[in-house]
Amino acid sequence: MAAGFRRLGDGVGMSSTMAELTLRGLVKNYGPTRIIHGVDLDIKHGEFVVFVGPSGCGKSTLLRMIAGLEEISSGELRIDGVRMNEVAPAKRAIAMVFQSYALYPHMTVYKNLSFGLETAGFNKAAIDERVQRAARKLQITDYLDRKPKALSGGQRQRVAIGRAIVREPKLFLFDEPLSNLDAELRVQMRVELSKLHADLAATMIYVTHDQVEAMTMADRIVVLRAGRIEQAGTPLELYNRPANQFVAGFIGSPKMNFLTAAASTVSDSMVRLKLQGGGEVSIAGPIAATTASPPVTLGIRPEHIDIADGGFPMAVNLTEQLGGNTVIYGTLANGQALVAQLSGQARISRGDKVAVRLPADKCHLFDAEGRSLLQQ
Numbered sequence: 001m002a003a004g005f006r007r008l009g010d011g012v013g014m015s016s017t018m019a020e021l022t023l024r025g026l027v028k029n030y031g032p033t034r035i036i037h038g039v040d041l042d043i044k045h046g047e048f049v050v051f052v053g054p055s056g057c058g059k060s061t062l063l064r065m066i067a068g069l070e071e072i073s074s075g076e077l078r079i080d081g082v083r084m085n086e087v088a089p090a091k092r093a094i095a096m097v098f099q100s101y102a103l104y105p106h107m108t109v110y111k112n113l114s115f116g117l118e119t120a121g122f123n124k125a126a127i128d129e130r131v132q133r134a135a136r137k138l139q140i141t142d143y144l145d146r147k148p149k150a151l152s153g154g155q156r157q158r159v160a161i162g163r164a165i166v167r168e169p170k171l172f173l174f175d176e177p178l179s180n181l182d183a184e185l186r187v188q189m190r191v192e193l194s195k196l197h198a199d200l201a202a203t204m205i206y207v208t209h210d211q212v213e214a215m216t217m218a219d220r221i222v223v224l225r226a227g228r229i230e231q232a233g234t235p236l237e238l239y240n241r242p243a244n245q246f247v248a249g250f251i252g253s254p255k256m257n258f259l260t261a262a263a264s265t266v267s268d269s270m271v272r273l274k275l276q277g278g279g280e281v282s283i284a285g286p287i288a289a290t291t292a293s294p295p296v297t298l299g300i301r302p303e304h305i306d307i308a309d310g311g312f313p314m315a316v317n318l319t320e321q322l323g324g325n326t327v328i329y330g331t332l333a334n335g336q337a338l339v340a341q342l343s344g345q346a347r348i349s350r351g352d353k354v355a356v357r358l359p360a361d362k363c364h365l366f367d368a369e370g371r372s373l374l375q376q
């Protein structure tokens with residue numbers, strides 16, 4: 001099976017207006033096991049939405065429910081206001097691009113692109129126009145006569161994307177399409193997919209486990225965990241105001257540091273924290289009214305930590321000189337590990353003792369259940 005059911009049927013030729021999606025209480029059960037636990041989400045016309053989360057959190061399942069490749073156990077999916085639960089994949093005006101390319105190996109690139117349109121009864125001239133236009137957009141015009149095996153991975157993925165484009169769908173679904181490509185090509189394709197989105201002005205949903213991919217391409221990121229939405233927002237909303245410790249730890253690289261602390265003084269606008277093992281930090285509010293009950297977790301991103309006299313003493317275990325910045329792995333007096341990232345080439349090396357400062361306005365605060373205590 002080269003492509004099997006990868007081409008989502010014959011739903012070609014439908015209007016290329018962008019789709020708007022409404023997901024209400026979507027649930028997926030496999031036998032007695034619930035995989036998706038009631039997802040509510042609205043996706044706007046022309047939005048580029050990225051589903052991100054660790055492996056097994058249900059991203060692909062949710063995408064396949066939208067595509068119609070998985071039955072919806074309960075809840076409702078609407079595309080442009082029309083209930084889709086019982087509509088066959090081919091009739092949903094969707095095109096899906098997979099990690100595995102799923103090209104027909106015995107067909108040329110041209111034929112791979114044109115095949116679906118032929119099946120749908122398009123005339124030769126219309127097919128040629130669409131194929132040539134897609135090929136130009138994706139810079140694969142020179143390869144139209146080749147078979148897939150004579151293409152690089154990146155070129156194959158372009159053909160797979162081209163096959164989606166020629167169908168002029170209302171909605172593009174991407175399931176980890178760049179995972180098989182090497183790092184350099186992934187970066188290049190990220191940029192190209194973003195351009196393509198702007199160019200086609202189409203609604204796109206993109207699944208990845210890579211938070212950098214999500215941050216760089218999304219209009220809006222939906223963070224999933226164990227079949228539930230943890231938070232949905234623009235990349236910077238998630239970076240600046242994560243709703244909980246899971247999102248805080250998932251978005252951003254290197255990861256946010258988490259330090260156990262006790263809240264000693266709390267007011268409407270300020271909380272004073274005693275770090276486990278010594279040291280105090282004040283965090284500016286506003287703090288959620290529920291605060292106070294210790295212990296709490298202080299979160300600070302590596303790039304927000306300063307090395308400054310008067311800070312907490314830290315022993316340096318390892319430094320990474322990346323040229324543009326320096327990553328420092330250290331241990332605080334209480335034994336807690338801490339990662340700091342300084343811009344530029346810091347003259348700090350293993351075995352050094354430094355002092356770290358945690359700027360109050362950059363600190364995050366989470367309760368024992370991991371919920372953010374800083375009001376959004």
Ligand code: ADP
Pocket residue numbers: 030035053054055056057058059060061062
């Ligand atoms: P992700 O795409 O986030 O890695 P998936 O959507 O593929 O996650 O899977 C979510 C969960 O559903 C996983 O725990 C997986 O084992 C389970 N799952 C997926 N498909 C099936 C199936 N056909 N039967 C039973 N469980 C499944």
